[in-house]
Amino acid sequence: MPVTAEAASAAPHALFAQELGLLRRQDPELAEVIGGELRRQSDSLQLIAAENFTSPAVLAALGSPLANKYAEGYPSARHHGGCEQADAAERIAVARATALFGAEHANVQPHSGSSAVLAAYAALLRPGDTVLALGLAYGGHLTHGSPANFSGRWFDFVGYGVDPETGLIDYARVRALARAHRPKAIVCGSISYPRHIDYAEFRDIADEVGAYLIADAAHPIGLVAGGAAPSPVPYADLVCATTHKVLRGPRGGMILCGEEYAERVDRAVFPFTQAGAQMNAIAAKAVAFGEAAAPAFAVYAHRVVDNARVLAGALEAEGLRIITDGTDTHLITADPAPLGLDGRAARGRLAAAGMVMDTCGLPYGDRRGIRLGTAAVTTQGMRQADMAQIAGLFGAALRDDGREASGIRAQVRELTGRFPPFAAHS
Incomplete structure (x- = not known):
């Protein structure tokens, strides 16, 4: 509900007063930049579909001492000492993610959604493999075959589109393209498609041509967590997602999958595509997963x-x-x-x-x-x-x-x- 004008004007700045005060003493130039961003977020309408406001608890985890910890590897298998609390934080994040989304396995280390997609491709594909994905002109992401991106340089992408009259995905056309090109993987997901995706139909198409199904659920995953959108988890071999956007967590990525692909996914994230995990971000992801599990x-x-x-x-x-x-x-x-x-x-x-x-x-x-x-x-x-x-x-x-x-x-x-x-x- 709305608050009073007096409380509204003071609330965001009061919340960060201590942090900004410390920064002003240490680095007034950057304090001015961050204060300016706080003002921008507070007095304009934030309607970018990929953005949200995290909770103060998420921000507290991001600014915690876990930011200092180097933690290459996975819990109980780190390359650095002193990882007891880092292990605990990651185990909590994984347990909360798998419970929240009904997945058998979760990797919460990807630094971004693009990092998650890169790792998913690395887990299932080899350079030169054919991949069927939504064309960039119809809402596909850069990682869905842009020639400026690793995906377009390393793999042979075939794009499917939408019906020119309705703007909806033409599943019959997707099936025809899959039959014609026999892709190694099919990617379903978009950065600007406003409708629910029929994951069951994509699963059927993938099974018909013997393809892996990768769901890029960066945008809808928060709605999935809240029961406001269908889940890709029961249908896709791998689900890539971000932890910001509707999910309201820190900027970052994750991959959900079944136990069948767990080891391949983990090796694709570390050591193949990333090294040290950002443990403060992983802790913040755990906070967001806990918040998303609440009624x-x-x-x-x-x-x-x-x-x-x-x-x-x-x-x-x-x-x-x-x-x-x-x-x-x-x-x-x-x-x-x-x-x-x-x-x-x-x-x-x-x-x-x-x-x-x-x-x-x-x-x-x-x-x-x-x-x-x-x-x-x-x-x-x-x-x-x-x-x-x-x-x-x-x-x-x-x-x-x-x-x-x-x-x-x-x-x-x-x-x-x-x-x-x-x-x-x-």
């Missing part, structure tokens, strides 16, 4: 989806074209062309008014739209009525030629002032 997180995850659906409908009423005509998740992909703008111009106008989001490619056309999400604003405590207000500010900013930006910005500050980013955690 309140399920309420939060469903509220994220409800907010996204309301926001998508309200943005459509403001004149934007909503890709796939809605969303099942926290993600919304929109085309501002009906308002005479492309994605980059729209992002610039919105940023000037204090609304932060990304651009993204749009299917079937060399144009860019905008991608936004409701995870962070929902963490702040915003509800469906606030989504309607955000859509109104959106429409006003996109129609503005610059003369009204300051007035819209003031309205954004009024809204964010009632929902300080860390108040809901405190």
Whole structure:
């Protein structure tokens, strides 16, 4: 629920007052940068779909003495001494992850989602193998075959797309491509696909052609944790994910799998693709997994989806074209062309008014739209009525030629002032 304006303006800064005070004495230049970022997060709308606000407990783990510990290897098999507490932290994180997602095995060491995908490929594939994945033009990630990325350089990627009319994955086309190319692995997952993925259908296609199934669940995994999205764990051989985004943990990655692939995954993470584990991040992941197992997180995850659906409908009423005509998740992909703008111009106008989001490619056309999400604003405590207000500010900013930006910005500050980013955690 909203808090008073006085409490709102003081809450985030009071929460970090001790840390910022220490930093100002030691390094005032960096203290100013971090204080500026705190102000930016506090007085603008954070609508980037891949971002969220961690809890103070997660931040405390990130800033803990575990940041000092070198812990190459795995619990009870480290290359450095003094790892008793590091082992305990990692065991807690693994146990919580496997319980939360119903997986037989979890590797919580990947430094990022991309690191997790790299390790997954290393566990199952060899250079030159054929991989079928969502094409980059339709929402595939860089690790799904971009020529600028290791994936596109080391493997032979074949891209599947979406239906040009509905924007939905064409599973019949996926099956036809799998039959034609006989890939070693099929990847399902996206950075901008707003609908649930049919993991059972992908499993059936993979089984038909003898392919591994890798789910890149970086975006929906937090919804999975809260029971607001279907789980890929029963269907995929490996599930790669991030621990930030909707899951609300620290920036990092993880891999979930069955015992059949556990040793291969662990060796692919260490020593093949990474060395020392970031033990402070692993401890912070453990905190986030514990928070996500609480009943309140399920309420939060469903509220994220409800907010996204309301926001998508309200943005459509403001004149934007909503890709796939809605969303099942926290993600919304929109085309501002009906308002005479492309994605980059729209992002610039919105940023000037204090609304932060990304651009993204749009299917079937060399144009860019905008991608936004409701995870962070929902963490702040915003509800469906606030989504309607955000859509109104959106429409006003996109129609503005610059003369009204300051007035819209003031309205954004009024809204964010009632929902300080860390108040809901405190």
